[in-house]
Amino acid sequence: MKKSSSPAVQRFFQVLVTLAVCAAGILIGQLLRETGAPAETIVCIYMLVVVICASVSTGYAYGILSALICTFAYNFFISVPHYSLAPISPYFILTASVVFIVSILISSITSKVKEGEVLARKREEETNVLYHLARDLSGEMSIDAAIEITLTNIASVFQTDCRMLQFDENEVPLRTFVLLEDSRLNKEAVTNVDRDFAEYKSRPAKGYYVNETQYEWPMYSQNGKVIAAVAIPVETIHRMTPLDIQMVSTMVETAAIAFDKIILARIQQHDQHLVSQERYRTNLLRSISHDLRTPLAGISGTAEVLMEELEPGTSPYEMAHNIRKETIWLYNLVQNVLSLTKLQNSNFAIKAQVNILEEVVDSAVETMEIRLPERKLNKIYTDELIACKLDPSLLKQVVINLIDNANKYSPVDMPIEIVIRRSKGNPAMAEILIRDFGDGLSQAELDKIFEMFYTTKAKNKKAIRGYGLGLPICDSIMKAHGGSIQARNREDGKHGAVFILELPVADLSGTVAQA
Structure with missing residues (x-):
């Protein structure tokens, strides 16, 4: 003015x-x-x-x-x-x-x-x-240009020098700020490293803070984070009226809205790029996995036929056996990749129905008894039949993965225990416990065990080697059911690890009343 x-x-x-x-x-x-x-x-x-x-x-x-x-x-x-x-x-x-x-x-x-x-x-x-100011900022998608527009408008209206300091997404000030002094723009002015700007964490009552040299107007995003701050020298403020100071506050608020819009647009653009990349990756994995399953099934079948025609213990028999073993490993890997991409699909929805939990777990145990004839599987169930709303095929896959995992990391002559019971802490939840008698899990393993591709060295030399997808898949399936999976060491005085699955118990009161 x-x-x-x-x-x-x-x-x-x-x-x-x-x-x-x-x-x-x-x-x-x-x-x-x-x-x-x-x-x-x-x-x-x-x-x-x-x-x-x-x-x-x-x-x-x-x-x-x-x-x-x-x-x-x-x-x-x-x-x-x-x-x-x-x-x-x-x-x-x-x-x-x-x-x-x-x-x-x-x-x-x-x-x-x-x-x-x-x-x-x-x-x-x-x-x-x-x-x-709003007209100049409208449609602007560059933060640098928006800063220059804001400072230029303030300088021209109030005939003053001014400056603006940006903050990153963690509300940490950048090392340099933009200074408009004597109509010249300096974009590399050095920020005072000794100042922490802690007062900016809360909005000022008057809209600005005052120190010995300048008045400062912090700019906040919609979620309350500080994104920038405008400063005007005290000398200029002394010749300004209260209405002028109020106008500066309004201009800063207008600029803050524009800045927040630019930042949000950048985030959305970045998220869209990530979604596009993830969709491409998922489609590529699914396509490759589908193309691999058919020849792998053929190779495995051919190796099994050869084993039937060869004498056990001979070199050709061992070669066919190794071919079948490696093919099964690769087939399971492909199957898990398909399952994982399916679970990570945002449009995926489980086909859940009310099932007796013991029946689903029994089906998984029977499958593993055929695969692991040398391993003893002990079922420990309560007398109560527990019903849960679940997808039987998916839960069966979880139990199979956990039994297979316990088989890898415990001595072959020790049993694996499968327990079904109501949760002691919350009777509205059912628990499935898979317990082994191995060495247990270290704290480092407990911290990373559900991370993708994380594996540890197996104790059972006959077990097929892991690939670090089984437990992440189990975690995704349980979350899709509204449940959870946890890993811990046994607390009953015995060595070994225990995996705990939790599922909501189905409410059958309406069904019984209707019957």
Whole structure:
């Protein structure tokens, strides 16, 4: 905004105007008196002088000054004897009081009108400034350009130097800030490394913070994080009105909305790119996996036929056996990759129905008894039949993966325990425990065991080697069911690991009542 004259100059100018108007009114009154005009007419001229002085000035002082001058002039020039101070009568006091009251009322009305005019002019200027700022920022997708636009608008409106400091997504200030000084833009000004800007964590009550050198307006995103801050030197603030300071706050808020929009657009664009990459990766894995399953099944079948025709213990038999073993490993890997890509698909939904939990687990145990004839599998069930809403094929895959995992990491002559029970901490949840008698899990293994492709060295040399997908798949399946999977070491005084599956128990009360 344009610089206005100082208050002292304005006061001096208004005093001169008041004296000039009073002098003109007194002169006109004298001329009328010389022409024989009655005293009432001259009083009206003096009243008009008071009204004019109160109207053209700001505040009450100039109206009261003109009232004093006109009252003295009436006593000195109009009252008899002329050109001398007449004795003060009750009528003179009444007239003087009326003149003073009129001057005060006119001054009050004029001041309010002028304040309204000033406020309206300020509002109009604010609207124009904000319109230009919003117009310049609209459609802008570059933070650097938005910073330059904001600082340029502030500098041009308030005739000041200004600066802006950005913060990263962790609300840490950048090492450099943008400085607009003497109409020159410096984008590499060095940030004060000793300052932590801790006060920015909370929004300032007035909209800005004040220190010895500058006023600072932090800018916040919609989620409350500080994204930038605008600073103006104290010297500029001293010549600004409260309305000007408020306008700076409004401009900063407008810029903050634009900045937040740019940041959000960047995040959305990045997320869309990641989604596109993930979709391409998933489709590629699914396509490759589908293409691999058919030849792998053929190779495995051929190797099995060869084993039937060869003598066990011979070199050709061992070669066919190894081919079949490696083919099964690769087939299982492909199958797990397909399962994982399916589970990670955002459109995937499990086909859950109410099933007896023991029946689903029994089916998985029977499958593993065929695969692992040398391994003893102990089932420990409660007398209560527990029903859960689940996808039988998916839960069966989880139990098979966990039994296979326990087989790898425990001695072959030790059993694997499969326990089904209600959760002790929450009876509304059912638990499936797969317990082995191996060495257990270290803390490092417990921290990473559900990470993709994380594997440890198997204890059972006959077991097919792992590939680090089984447990992540189990985790995804349990989450899709609204349940969970946990890994820990046994707490019953025996060595070994235990995997705990939790599933919500189905509410069959409605079904029973209906039956």
